[in-house]
Amino acid sequence: MRSIKVDFGDRSYPIHIGSGLLQNIGERCVEAGFPVRSSLLVVSDTEVAPRYLPALEAALQQKGYTVYSHVIPAGEASKSLTVYEEVMTTAIQAGLDRHSAVLALGGGVVGDLAGFVAASYMRGIGFMQIPTTILAHDSSVGGKVAVNHPLAKNMIGAFYQPSMVLYDLNTLLTLPPRQVSSGLAEVVKHGLILDKEFAYWCREHAAELLGLNLEVLGYALERGCSIKADVIRNDEREQGVRAILNLGHTIGHAIEAVGGYGVLLHGEAISIGMAGSALLAAKLGRDKSIYEETVSMLSALSLPVRLPAHYDEDELMEAMMHDKKFKEGKMTFIVPDAIGSVSIVNDVQASLVREVIAQLKKEGSPW
Amino acid sequence: MRSIKVDFGDRSYPIHIGSGLLQNIGERCVEAGFPVRSSLLVVSDTEVAPRYLPALEAALQQKGYTVYSHVIPAGEASKSLTVYEEVMTTAIQAGLDRHSAVLALGGGVVGDLAGFVAASYMRGIGFMQIPTTILAHDSSVGGKVAVNHPLAKNMIGAFYQPSMVLYDLNTLLTLPPRQVSSGLAEVVKHGLILDKEFAYWCREHAAELLGLNLEVLGYALERGCSIKADVIRNDEREQGVRAILNLGHTIGHAIEAVGGYGVLLHGEAISIGMAGSALLAAKLGRDKSIYEETVSMLSALSLPVRLPAHYDEDELMEAMMHDKKFKEGKMTFIVPDAIGSVSIVNDVQASLVREVIAQLKKEGSPW
Ligand SMILES: NC(=O)c1ccc[n+]([C@@H]2O[C@H](COP(=O)([O-])OP(=O)(O)OC[C@H]3O[C@@H](n4cnc5c(N)ncnc54)[C@H](O)[C@@H]3O)[C@@H](O)[C@H]2O)c1
Ligand SMILES: NC(=O)c1ccc[n+]([C@@H]2O[C@H](COP(=O)([O-])OP(=O)(O)OC[C@H]3O[C@@H](n4cnc5c(N)ncnc54)[C@H](O)[C@@H]3O)[C@@H](O)[C@H]2O)c1
Ligand SMILES: [Zn+2]
Ligand SMILES: [Zn+2]
Numbered sequence: 245m246r247s248i249k250v251d252f253g254d255r256s257y258p259i260h261i262g263s264g265l266l267q268n269i270g271e272r273c274v275e276a277g278f279p280v281r282s283s284l285l286v287v288s289d290t291e292v293a294p295r296y297l298p299a300l301e302a303a304l305q306q307k308g309y310t311v312y313s314h315v316i317p318a319g320e321a322s323k324s325l326t327v328y329e330e331v332m333t334t335a336i337q338a339g340l341d342r343h344s345a346v347l348a349l350g351g352g353v354v355g356d357l358a359g360f361v362a363a364s365y366m367r368g369i370g371f372m373q374i375p376t377t378i379l380a381h382d383s384s385v386g387g388k389v390a391v392n393h394p395l396a397k398n399m400i401g402a403f404y405q406p407s408m409v410l411y412d413l414n415t416l417l418t419l420p421p422r423q424v425s426s427g428l429a430e431v432v433k434h435g436l437i438l439d440k441e442f443a444y445w446c447r448e449h450a451a452e453l454l455g456l457n458l459e460v461l462g463y464a465l466e467r468g469c470s471i472k473a474d475v476i477r478n479d480e481r482e483q484g485v486r487a488i489l490n491l492g493h494t495i496g497h498a499i500e501a502v503g504g505y506g507v508l509l510h511g512e513a514i515s516i517g518m519a520g521s522a523l524l525a526a527k528l529g530r531d532k533s534i535y536e537e538t539v540s541m542l543s544a545l546s547l548p549v550r551l552p553a554h555y556d557e558d559e560l561m562e563a564m565m566h567d568k569k570f571k572e573g574k575m576t577f578i579v580p581d582a583i584g585s586v587s588i589v590n591d592v593q594a595s596l597v598r599e600v601i602a603q604l605k606k607e608g609s610p611w
Numbered sequence: 612m613r614s615i616k617v618d619f620g621d622r623s624y625p626i627h628i629g630s631g632l633l634q635n636i637g638e639r640c641v642e643a644g645f646p647v648r649s650s651l652l653v654v655s656d657t658e659v660a661p662r663y664l665p666a667l668e669a670a671l672q673q674k675g676y677t678v679y680s681h682v683i684p685a686g687e688a689s690k691s692l693t694v695y696e697e698v699m700t701t702a703i704q705a706g707l708d709r710h711s712a713v714l715a716l717g718g719g720v721v722g723d724l725a726g727f728v729a730a731s732y733m734r735g736i737g738f739m740q741i742p743t744t745i746l747a748h749d750s751s752v753g754g755k756v757a758v759n760h761p762l763a764k765n766m767i768g769a770f771y772q773p774s775m776v777l778y779d780l781n782t783l784l785t786l787p788p789r790q791v792s793s794g795l796a797e798v799v800k801h802g803l804i805l806d807k808e809f810a811y812w813c814r815e816h817a818a819e820l821l822g823l824n825l826e827v828l829g830y831a832l833e834r835g836c837s838i839k840a841d842v843i844r845n846d847e848r849e850q851g852v853r854a855i856l857n858l859g860h861t862i863g864h865a866i867e868a869v870g871g872y873g874v875l876l877h878g879e880a881i882s883i884g885m886a887g888s889a890l891l892a893a894k895l896g897r898d899k900s901i902y903e904e905t906v907s908m909l910s911a912l913s914l915p916v917r918l919p920a921h922y923d924e925d926e927l928m929e930a931m932m933h934d935k936k937f938k939e940g941k942m943t944f945i946v947p948d949a950i951g952s953v954s955i956v957n958d959v960q961a962s963l964v965r966e967v968i969a970q971l972k973k974e975g976s977p978w
Binding site: 325328329332333336337339360363364365366367368388390393395396399400401402403481566 | 730755760761767
């Protein structure tokens with residue numbers, strides 16, 4: 245088992261990564277500080293619950309917990325206030341009290357939704373993240389929880405740290421291949437931002453990663469989580485440096501919003517966004533090799549780096565203007581300076597971004 | 612102007628109390644740290660907005676702020692997830708960003724709802740409380756914000772401290788008499804909990820308080836807020852001592868839930884609840900004079916101390932069992948030991964509480 249500590253003073257918590265960890269979920273809940281005999285609410289989705297919920301419930305009950313569950317439809321559409329209220333109803337009907345905890349068993353959708361429930365049920369109860377996607381190595385660490393508003397993604401939420409992140413690698417074995425690649429986009433993102441060596445390591449080990457070699461994957465998730473933990477420790481509420489974790493996300497979110505959520509997966513959209521950021525870097529005078537290398541790494545992980553031709557540039561620009569990363573109308577971008585190093589650049593001209601988007605739609609070399 | 616500091620380290624904030632303070636609202640927003648030229652969203656209700664919103668908007672605009680407003684229907688029913696989503700929609704359409712702030716102009720309903728919007732819009736933006744009821748001296752201080760779930764009051768919310776509480780006493784002059792009394796219930800509650808002298812002072816000055824003598828009222832609100840600020844400073848998230856502020860609320864919340872919200876006002880319900888707590892105290896061996904004095908103080912403020920006969924005991928008991936102040940089925944009550952002093956008593960027998968409720972319905976002396 246690999247363990248990382250996320251350091252937030254008296255709200256610090258561990259991330260445990262390993263195969264078969266769910267077998268000891270009862271012990272883990274005790275370690276997380278959830279009183280035995282209290283009520284736990286497991287939130288999961290229709291893909292994950294049939295595979296992993298029964299064993300989880302049984303293990304928790306055996307330890308003496310009273311277990312309730314709420315299964316949401318799989319997919320981004322469940323990150324809504326409507327589903328949020330339904331989970332709240334379950335929690336109230338189950339009689340959860342201030343000593344209870346919410347366990348998020350699933351990917352980023354389940355984690356973000358269940359986290360906001362935990363953050364706001366009775367103004368905050370216990371919370372554990374049990375990620376079952378690769379992408380969720382990112383979403384389960386750092387305490388950003390949210391639901392979407394029909395007009396904008398992740399608009400309603402909180403900063404709410406879990407008491408523990410428990411990553412059972414065995415659950416990843418049932419992930420569909422596109423979800424594997426999508427998750428690896430956030431893994432390599434952590435390398436691209438802060439760890440050159442790790443970024444190249446991801447390219448070298450692309451085959452094992454895509455093939456779900458759990459030993460290799462465990463290392464990748466440990467590195468990804470460590471890098472993220474280091475960044476957020478000093479900026480829990482994203483007032484400054486934490487923004488670097490949004491590499492590729494400004495363009496990526498716009499792609500998701502314009503294309504419809506789920507058409508391109510989150511990791512696929514930000515993969516295109518990271519290619520776009522590297523193109524923008526070239527336009528701002530950085531070395532063109534950053535783009536070449538970025539594209540090569542992403543492609544090795546079976547990720548898209550071009551924007552499908554039907555995406556409308558005006559609509560994408562419009563969506564970006566609404567994105568929360570813009571202060572008072574100015575465009576802010578996370579721009580790579582090299583592989584493994586980025587800057588936060590304010591005052592990026594909209595016309596440059598528009599050029600980048602046009603080029604992302606073209607085949608062949610941009611130069 | 613009277614000013615009190617609520618001490619939460621680097622999240623400390625002032626409460627300003629005085630006549631005509633709204634005239635300088637622009638300056639206050641600057642002091643509160645809201646950047647000039649940022650967007651502010653004023654949330655108010657249909658009773659308060661026509662009276663005070665236009666002047667407030669004009670003053671803010673004059674200072675250079677961009678001002679949006681959202682007016683909710685007056686009344687407890689607006690503390691719902693539905694109205695919460697509507698306010699969120701306004702905020703998104705207005706393009707509020709992380710530098711924006713929400714101003715709650717109204718009573719506890721507006722403050723609780725707008726506070727939860729501020730706490731969760733983009734995971735938390737600026738927030739100012741501008742209370743316009745006496746009751747809101749309580750709700751605007753301490754950072755408890757929430758909306759109701761159809762099944763339970765205040766079930767969905769956060770701990771989220773404002774940047775400032777701005778109390779313009781002039782706004783209180785338009786309060787209907789029942790709202791005045793209802794608000795004074797929470798004022799005298801602060802005396803009953805921790806300040807014997809202040810509790811007796813309230814009884815002595817009942818006529819001036821009910822007659823809205825702003826000098827006398829200003830002092831009462833200052834004392835009430837100070838007592839509350841002292842308690843919460845050491846227990847922001849109500850893990851211990853803060854619970855004493857719930858004197859009268861276990862029975863009071865049950866009365867509100869069973870009778871229908873708004874039938875008895877919140878302060879009226881907790882007035883009956885405080886009389887009930889004093890009765891319970893007598894049953895637990897405390898001096899009977901606590902009950903006599905409590906009832907005399909509440910009556911002097913035109914508050915009810917008896918439960919209307921049609922309230923069903925079983926329904927009230929049932930409602931209390933659902934109340935969040937019960938850990939794992941045991942009943943916890945805040946019980947007066949004397950005027951100005953209370954204890955948190957766990958393991959109160961349900962049968963005793965049932966006796967108290969029966970007696971609250973009877974005319975005449977309980978002994
Ligand atoms: N909070 C954050 O900091 C943060 C960071 C990144 C992404 N996110 C959010 O995360 C979400 C995306 O997360 P995701 O990619 O995990 O999406 P997801 O939760 O929708 O999971 C992807 C799909 O895989 C299925 N699935 C999950 N685990 C499985 C398993 N073990 N076997 C088989 N199928 C499984 C799910 O049912 C779903 O259909 C987005 O909403 C995004 O906004 C949040
Ligand atoms: N957050 C907390 O710590 C806390 C503490 C106590 C109570 N509360 C909550 O506060 C709410 C009750 O607060 P409230 O009594 O202020 O209720 P309220 O906000 O409903 O106001 C009472 C009535 O007075 C009207 N009103 C307000 N200001 C007025 C004015 N200046 N002139 C004329 N009319 C005016 C309102 O429109 C409303 O009809 C409840 O929801 C309760 O749960 C919260
Ligand atoms: Zn992401
Ligand atoms: Zn109250």
